[in-house]
Amino acid sequence: MKTFLSVVGARPNFMKVAPLHRALQSFTDQIRHVICHTGQHYDEKMSTVFFEDLELPRPDIYLGIGSGSHAEQTANVMISFEKVLLELQPDLVIVVGDVNSTLACSVTAAKLHIPVAHVEAGLRSFDRDMPEEINRMVTDVLADYLFVTEQAGMDNLRREGISEDKLFFVGHVMIDSLKYYREKAAKSPILASFDVLPKTFTLVTLHRPSNVDVKENLERILTLFETLQDQTRFIFPVHPRTHARIDEFGLRERFNAIDTLTLCDPVGYLDFLKLMDNAALILTDSGGIQEESTWLRIPCITLRESTERPVTAEIGTNEVVGLNIPLAVEKSRAALNGNGKRGTIPELWDGRAAERIVEILMERLDVNNE
Ligand code: UD1
Numbered sequence: 386m387k388t389f390l391s392v393v394g395a396r397p398n399f400m401k402v403a404p405l406h407r408a409l410q411s412f413t414d415q416i417r418h419v420i421c422h423t424g425q426h427y428d429e430k431m432s433t434v435f436f437e438d439l440e441l442p443r444p445d446i447y448l449g450i451g452s453g454s455h456a457e458q459t460a461n462v463m464i465s466f467e468k469v470l471l472e473l474q475p476d477l478v479i480v481v482g483d484v485n486s487t488l489a490c491s492v493t494a495a496k497l498h499i500p501v502a503h504v505e506a507g508l509r510s511f512d513r514d515m516p517e518e519i520n521r522m523v524t525d526v527l528a529d530y531l532f533v534t535e536q537a538g539m540d541n542l543r544r545e546g547i548s549e550d551k552l553f554f555v556g557h558v559m560i561d562s563l564k565y566y567r568e569k570a571a572k573s574p575i576l577a578s579f580d581v582l583p584k585t586f587t588l589v590t591l592h593r594p595s596n597v598d599v600k601e602n603l604e605r606i607l608t609l610f611e612t613l614q615d616q617t618r619f620i621f622p623v624h625p626r627t628h629a630r631i632d633e634f635g636l637r638e639r640f641n642a643i644d645t646l647t648l649c650d651p652v653g654y655l656d657f658l659k660l661m662d663n664a665a666l667i668l669t670d671s672g673g674i675q676e677e678s679t680w681l682r683i684p685c686i687t688l689r690e691s692t693e694r695p696v697t698a699e700i701g702t703n704e705v706v707g708l709n710i711p712l713a714v715e716k717s718r719a720a721l722n723g724n725g726k727r728g729t730i731p732e733l734w735d736g737r738a739a740e741r742i743v744e745i746l747m748e749r750l751d752v753n754n755e
């Protein structure tokens with residue numbers, strides 16, 4: 386019996402581990418799958434709700450790390466995770482994405498000579514001001530198995546000298562969840578609770594420090610909503626970081642003065658999927674939402690200077706506009722008038738990435754010949 390230990394920490398991790406957990410359920414005689422939640426995100430609406438929505442079992446291990454500076458958070462995960470690894474002695478640690486928990490657990494496992502699989506490897510924004518870029522680079526250099534979502538990821542890893550036998554282009558586990566839960570999400574009552582009809586509203590998410598931790602930048606984005614307020618209804622589930630900054634910068638009243646803008650708490654996975662699927666337009670700085678909107682073929686305007694997911698802009702519905710507000714207004718108006726990008730779906734984003742990953746891991750770790 387082999388033990389695979391998957392790490393989740395923050396919101397974008399849960400929908401990536403869920404399909405891996407499901408795929409591993411076919412092999413419970415050979416593989417014990419243990420889920421460790423670092424507690425990087427801990428609010429009910431940033432964490433617990435996803436376990437229910439994604440039918441994930443309660444985490445076997447909860448580290449309860451919580452918030453902190455980058456060094457504090459990363460170091461605290463490392464200290465606790467090392468104890469877990471020493472006790473459990475897993476055969477493999479699986480990390481997903483690019484959050485601080487991803488970096489912390491990869492470093493800890495690699496130093497104990499435990500193989501690491503990185504799911505969503507190879508993405509690069511080429512902007513080291515983003516904490517995620519550092520997390521991605523370090524994790525990829527340490528990982529033994531790198532599972533890649535798009536061709537650019539393969540190109541980046543080859544350029545960085547990662548050996549070919551570690552690289553696997555498998556598609557995207559986040560899309561596995563999207564496809565698997567789309568029908569169930571369609572039953573969510575969220576549109577009625579916001580009193581909106583399909584395709585009449587713009588869905589907004591913002592949480593990148595470069596946008597929300599800098600007052601002038603958050604104010605620039607506010608002017609985008611003010612300019613478009615007569616053309617669309619906005620639904621904006623607010624990330625806790627952003628919620629705190631809106632108050633700290635004294636911008637709450639200006640947000641509230643926009644009659645067509647509804648601020649609310651973050652919503653669960655199924656509700657959010659229903660909102661995405663029925664939006665006329667998505668305005669975001671999220672990583673994953675750029676990909677989900679491409680798969681759902683909903684126009685997406687990304688308020689960032691770069692994307693580490695270039696396929697979404699090259700063939701998907703994504704338009705990366707940075708903080709060029711006039712351009713964002715122009716692109717938003719086009720989308721709201723029905724002239725947004727329609728896009729096509731990237732290669733291997735077919736809902737079967739987790740199955741491919743499990744198959745490769747079984748073979749590489751010699752699971753069938755125990
Ligand atoms: C983190 C990830 C980011 C990811 C995002 C997804 C890193 C470096 N950043 O950013 O890549 O896109 O998650 O949402 O790992 N907070 C709460 N409740 C929570 C969680 C956070 O109130 O459950 C507040 C705290 O004040 C905290 C702040 O949000 O200090 C930021 O949380 P943190 O996990 O450090 O970074 P995120 O901005 O959430």
Ligand code: UDP
Binds near residue numbers: 396590651653654658
């Ligand atoms: N999401 C959600 N509820 C929300 C906002 C986002 O369920 O209120 C989901 C979204 O569908 C996607 C993931 O959270 O699957 C993206 O996480 P986030 O934007 O926090 O992180 P990033 O992808 O930028 O790292």
